[in-house]
Amino acid sequence: MHKKTTRAEDIRTIPEEWTFKADEVAENFDAHVRSQLPWYDLATRAVAHIARHYIPPSGGLVYDLGASNGNIGRALAKEIVGRGADYVAIDDSEEMVAKFDAPGRIVCADVSEFEFEPFDVAICFLCMMFVPLAKRGKVLANLNRAAKPGAVIIVVDKDLAPTGYPSVVLHRMTLAMKAEAGVSPELIVAKEMSLGGIQRPTDLRDIRDLLPWKPVDFFRFGEFYGIFAEFPSQQAYVQVRGYNE
Numbered sequence: 159m160h161k162k163t164t165r166a167e168d169i170r171t172i173p174e175e176w177t178f179k180a181d182e183v184a185e186n187f188d189a190h191v192r193s194q195l196p197w198y199d200l201a202t203r204a205v206a207h208i209a210r211h212y213i214p215p216s217g218g219l220v221y222d223l224g225a226s227n228g229n230i231g232r233a234l235a236k237e238i239v240g241r242g243a244d245y246v247a248i249d250d251s252e253e254m255v256a257k258f259d260a261p262g263r264i265v266c267a268d269v270s271e272f273e274f275e276p277f278d279v280a281i282c283f284l285c286m287m288f289v290p291l292a293k294r295g296k297v298l299a300n301l302n303r304a305a306k307p308g309a310v311i312i313v314v315d316k317d318l319a320p321t322g323y324p325s326v327v328l329h330r331m332t333l334a335m336k337a338e339a340g341v342s343p344e345l346i347v348a349k350e351m352s353l354g355g356i357q358r359p360t361d362l363r364d365i366r367d368l369l370p371w372k373p374v375d376f377f378r379f380g381e382f383y384g385i386f387a388e389f390p391s392q393q394a395y396v397q398v399r400g401y402n403e
């Protein structure tokens with residue numbers, strides 16, 4: 159049974175240069191995401207709801223990219239166990255991998271180097287914004303190649319802010335929600351500074367361009383979005399790719 163870390167965050171647990179490859183970050187992960195992203199549990203449930211619709215009744219392969227301690231795996235536990243699905247979590251932080259607690263298995267690997275098998279569901283929940291910008295196209299291309307007919311790719315990530323006054327409004331919304339969740343101003347600033355150059359938004363327009371099948375929006379809060387792209391049926395798949403698997 160996963161025990162959530164609810165210890166209030168301490169400024170000393172925020173590395174000067176943000177990384178998930180640190181014991182104190184892995185230790186505080188649950189408290190950290192919930193205070194920084196007040197909608198984290200709601201978005202997790204939405205992702206699990208969508209994924210459930212694409213996990214075949216008998217088996218199937220589910221990838222969770224940047225899985226951290228297995229949040230999505232726990233949200234999907236009923237389907238993974240009940241349907242006998244193979245849930246493969248991927249994370250490149252040994253410290254996060256050591257905290258993994260979900261049905262299925264975790265592989266310590268860089269998602270941009272990972273060789274995906276034909277899958278039914280691939281989830282990128284708050285991961286892409288930490289993958290170096292130059293490697294994101296490769297990750298999506300590899301996922302596109304390995305998606306089975308009827309598969310789904312689900313992405314939740316931070317968008318590029320719009321320009322002008324709306325960008326100020328949206329950024330202040332992010333700050334206001336953190337403050338309302340009880341994060342101290344000192345900690346909010348420390349985290350923002352720590353993320354410089356390490357967390358970079360993934361322009362939603364790039365995601366739309368790189369996924370061949372029109373993604374559907376399911377989530378938006380301030381600068382964050384959620385989309386899912388369903389791959390076509392066998393017939394359309396053969397027409398587009400010119401081969402059958």
Ligand SMILES: C[S@@+](CC[C@H](N)C(=O)[O-])C[C@H]1O[C@@H](n2cnc3c(N)ncnc32)[C@H](O)[C@@H]1O
Pocket residue numbers: 178179191223224225226227228229230248249250251254267268269270282283284285288289290
């Ligand atoms: C914000 S957390 C993701 C949250 C998680 N998906 C959840 O449901 O709680 C980002 C995760 O992505 C991982 N990550 C970042 N870059 C990665 C990469 N290139 N390959 C694999 N994992 C990566 C980090 O180690 C971290 O655990």
